[in-house]
Amino acid sequence: MEFSSKIIEQAVEAFAQLPGVGKKTALRFVLHVIKQDKADSEQLSDIIRRLKTDLRFCSNCHNIAETEICGICSNPSRDGSTICVVQDYRDVMAIENTGLYRGQYHVLGGLISPIEGISPSALNIESLVNKLQSGKIQEIILALNATMEGETTSFYIFRKIAPFHVKLSAIARGLAVGDELEYADEVTLGRSILNRIPFDTLLRK
């Protein structure tokens, strides 16, 4: 693409760095900003800057936070002996929205992926192991994607924390609520049979 203006070209390149945004979409964004009210575009510009200046990663769980320690880690009513290991901020949001978890989190910041060049050392795994050395942790729940990267990461963490003899669990794989058995893939269905749960447990939910 050839642009008549250097500014438009730079803006397209900057927007095209966003995930899933190609040059055509970036140009749509640029034209939108040009047409937009000045106040709106200034707000977008300011908030992008503030995302870097006003946010940090919680020094305990690595979740995105406005303070040194995030709201969940500093909340005394949360159970500090249970840690739910997740990939990123979105997963914390998703689990928090269920309203069913009262423990703390540990955000890895990604999943092990040889294809994308993400090795274990790029993730917050060492600090998880360090937490276990305090002896205060009783249970670790692995809540990672049911993908190859998620399973690989779960297995890597399992190997790392096995020496500590804490209770280790993973979120259940099975039929989604509302799914029809007939359309479930065989791997999911197979695992949902192997990992069947006592019926009275279901009744309590």
Add this chain to the structure above:
Amino acid sequence: MEFSSKIIEQAVEAFAQLPGVGKKTALRFVLHVIKQDKADSEQLSDIIRRLKTDLRFCSNCHNIAETEICGICSNPSRDGSTICVVQDYRDVMAIENTGLYRGQYHVLGGLISPIEGISPSALNIESLVNKLQSGKIQEIILALNATMEGETTSFYIFRKIAPFHVKLSAIARGLAVGDELEYADEVTLGRSILNRIPFDTLLRK
């Protein structure tokens, strides 16, 4: 969606104003910016601001420009007696990239669309009529989308400029180069037969 941070919430709302971006995509953008190098996010923030401060609309053709008069309008080698009417900046880019047009442009800034509430008065149509009053214009080429909005706008402009007795044409509708006749829709095919062109014209291209 509930966010743990007011800054993230505001950023998601700002990004979600971009065309085709919902809250989930906006959150992906926000998380990307948070992870990004500070230099990259500052560049994005700065360039968004510059899009409003350093760019303007050419006072002659209404295209996006860095100066009062855009590079095309101020280029003496361009034919000022021919004006190609287009919807927006992208269409100027597309036609410029063909390298086959040496006239000037007139950018409407949109198309008439009762559904989206865009009336003719919201577009740069009056300034086109004013240009014709100078008597220097010999040909107007309508290069608008082959959609209902595009055809409506073309017809509206046709009515507006009919009194001036300038040559008025519209870009050809027909089979795209490389298309197979068998798969062309019947309206396009019908119009390509009605608007058939002398074969020697094709040979000259």
